[in-house]
Amino acid sequence: MDHHNQFRRAAIDRGIPDDEIDEFTDHLRFAIHLGSAGDGEQVVGQRGGLPRLPVGAEWPSDGSGSPLPFVASVDCAVLPRVGGLPLPEDGxxxxxxxxxxxxxxxLGTDVPEFARVVYVPAGAETAVASPPPGHDSTTPFHEDIPFLTPERPLSASVQPELPEWIEDDEYDFEESDQVIEEQLLGELEHVDDLCELVDELWPESDRGLVVNLGGYCSEIGGQNDPWTQMAHIGITSRLDDSDFPGSERFQPGEVEKYRLTREWVTLAQFPTDSEVHYGCFLISRDDLADKRFDRTLSFTMFTE
Known part of the structure; x- marks a missing residue:
């Protein structure tokens, strides 16, 4: 299903001008929300437990050889499809x-040392991995969090996501973002009607979120969001100014941040088993389309 076209048709039926619909839709993203699977729901992945790795493959580890905790896995063949998130069709x-x-x-290393995304192609011979020696459900890897956690089957639903500055009338703009975001918001006279339509078409799910694929990065704690961090460490977008209409009105850093939000997508984000840490994996659209998951960046966030 093309969710953006579904929204566009509904907005046209309400008499909202085409230019506003196009501007708003440019900021509307859809994410695959993964929650605990209930009875009769299709299972699309798992949180915790033991992963299925290719036969003969070693458990992923950091630079010192210490095994990395397994968070979750998803079966791409049974995931719903959403625009702007070119996940593999299988594997x-x-x-x-x-x-x-x-x-x-x-930050800024080519390959994060303490985070890894592994793609297992369809047809690869796999087996449930054995726990690394000395690492099991009784072994803590940080504080009192065990290295292995109980397996939880996951099911999927599609949910819309908008940047907070559109959804929240009282959003507190960062000084570096204020000019660009207020300018964009000022071009949307029917923003309340458009947000209301999103809520009507896709009511908020009441299932607990376990893993989120796609959408926007959540703003966690008091640190800079991943896009700002990427701009600060010199990761630049390949998009040119023609892809950002009116870019001459804004500071170069502001334009770069917004180009990054268009070129990079949230591959996965999730609460960890810690009460104060939140995981976030980002990947460029080109690398995602070409299955170059070794180029995924990780931005673990502190919630306090």
Whole structure:
């Protein structure tokens, strides 16, 4: 299903001008929300437990050889499809993260040392991995969090997501973002009607969120969001100014941040088993389309 076209048709039926619909839709994203699977629901992945790795493959580890905790896996063949998130059509994705070490690691490295995304192609011979020696459900890897956690089957639903500055009338703009976001918001005279339509078409799910694929990065704690961090460490977008109409009105750093939000997507984000850490994996659209998951970046966030 083309969710953006579904929204566009409904907005046209309400008499909202085409230029506003196009501007608003440019900021509307759809995410695959994964929650605990109930009876009769299709299982699309798992949180915790033991991963299925290719036969003969070693458990992913950090630079020192210490195994990384397994977070979750998804079966791409049974996931719903959403625009702007070109996930593989088959095979599986496995996510590994040591959230405490990743939070403390310096940003800007080509391959995060304490986070890993493994793509297992369809047809590969796999087996449930054995726990690494000395690492099981009784072994804590950080504080009192065990290395292995109980397996939870996951089911999927599609949910719309908008940037907070559109949804929240009282959003507190960062000084560096204020000019660009207020300018964009000022071009949307029917923003309340458009937000209301989103809520009508896709009512908010009441299931607990376990893993989120796609959508926007959540703003967690008091630190800079991943896009701002990427701009600060010199990761630049390949898009040129023609892809950002009116870019001459804004500061170069503001334009770069917004180009990054268009070129990079949230591959996965999730609460960790820690009460104060939140995982977030980002990947460029080109790398995602070409299955270059070794180029995924990790931005573990501290919630306090």
């Amino acid at each position: 599986s994705l496995l996510f590994f993260l040591h959230h405490e070490n990743d939070l403390l690691a310096p």
